[in-house]
Amino acid sequence: MGRGSLRASLRAAKHRSRIMTQYISPETLKAWREGTAPYAAIDVREPMEFNKEQIYRTTNLPRGWLEFRIEVLVPVKDTPLALVDGGEGRAERCAETLAHHGYSRTAVLQGGIPAWKEAGLPTVSGTNVPSKEFGEEILHEDRIPEIEAQELNALIEGGGPLRIFDSRTEAEYERFSIPTGVSLPGGELILHAWDMDQDKSSPLIINCAGRTRSIIGAGALHRLGVTNARALRNGGMGFILAGLSLDHGKKSEIPQPSGRSRAHGEKLAARLAEEEEIPSLSPDELRALQEKSGSETLYLLDVRLAPEFRKGHIPGAISIPGGQAVQRTDEVAAVRAGTIVTYCDANARATMAAYWLRRMGLPNVYFLRGGIAAWDAAGLSSETSSAPADGESPSAGG
Structure with missing residues (x-):
């Protein structure tokens, strides 16, 4: 080893020490x-370990993904940040990595x-636990009607008028x-509410894989006045457990709302924002928040x-379409006390997402008034994305 290389190695060793x-x-x-102060708790174990047992409202970010995702999850580097593992030393190694990336309060x-358990503190198990718990609360608080898998299957086999939206x-x-089901991601439902409400006699069913998005989707329609919507109890899993057949490999072809239904969705959103006192921001106000995002946590969804x-x-x-924003909130907003701003093309989908996020207890949620159309009209820059946004997992632009 040359003298220059030796000196560099000694400097690196001194820095690590x-x-x-x-x-x-x-x-x-x-x-x-x-408390109410901003902080984040990141569990650096692998997903299977995390799903088996976790501290409630921690965010799972395995060590192998730490450097790729940490700046999205915890964008302000002096945020108090707790690292959680199984007590075997992974968190210490992650703390060193984060220190090299400028995180100063880890x-x-x-x-x-x-x-944690020895201190008598509780753990939970599962994926997206806060969202699933929230879904169960909505089911009971809002009295969302459900349909069992066997009953729905009988309706399908009966061949009568039936609307199933996935x-x-x-x-x-x-x-x-689900056989005869149509792909319609939950965040789109507000745009279709008027169209759906024109038929008040045919069964209207919202399903997902399990329970949460079925409940939230049906709950959204009820809140918007489409009161004949029902959630499929246990979703596709309910069909599987009942031994009923599912379709596989069917291409997703999302229907377009009518012009009248889209316009009605915007009116519904305005009424929802007024009744629920959902705050909004102008493009200039959002730009001002972005300029402070190095010191104040901002999640722009x-x-x-x-x-x-x-x-x-x-x-x-x-990128996290409306239904996913509610389902996978813990994968996006690691700092719950941060500011969340939702936006869409105009107001409808962003308002609906903000409504649910606020009901989940997130304290600082806004929607961008007028959406990206207003942003562009204000002369502010947009960008296209090379990121593989697929609507399923949160994806940052780039």
Whole structure:
């Protein structure tokens, strides 16, 4: 090794020695969770480990994805950041990586999940647990009517008038779907509400793979005045458990709303925003927030369909169509106290997404008034995307 290489190695070793791992106790993390100040808790274990057992409202970001996703999940680098693992040392290695990337307030949960449990604190299991819990709350609070798999199958086999709309993403629909079901991601429902409400006699069913998006989709229609909508109890999984047949590989062909229904959706959104006091921002106000995004956490969510995002979006936006924004909130907003701004082409889809996010308890949610059309009209720049936005997973522009 030459002298130059040796000196560089010694400097790197000296720098690493200065990075001292900070720790927090389970009690301190509990206090963070119960407070209102911005923070993030990132679980760096693999998804299977995380799904088996996790601290409620932590965000899973495995070590192998840390450098690719951390700046989207925690954009402000001096945000207090707790790293969680199984107590075996992965979090310490992640803390060192984050220190090299400028994260200055990172701390490791001392002892990981085992220490959390030893302190008598609870864990949960599953995927997207906060959203699923929220769905169950909406089911009971809003009294969303459901239909069982066997009853729906009998209606399908009966051949009578029937409308089934699959509120999942296009990719999920193409893997499997309920026979006769039509692909219509949940964020689009507000644009179709008038069209759906013209037929008040034919059964109107919203389904997903399990429960949450069925409930949220039917709940959205009820909130918008389409009161004959029902959620398929347990979704496609209910069909599987009942031994009923599903379609596989059917191409997603999302129907277009009529012009009248689209316009009515905008009127419904205006009424919803007024009744629920959902705040909005002008393009200039959003631009001002973006200028402060180095010191104040901002999540800008494009809730349109993925092809719309790819054609042109606001710089810094994350593609996550409306139904997914509610289903996978924990994969987007790691800092719950941050500011969330939703936008679409105009107002309808963004307002509906903001409504649900606010009902989930997120404290600082707005929609962009007039959507990307207003942004463009204000002379502000948009960009196209090389990112593989697919409507299923959150995807940052780039």
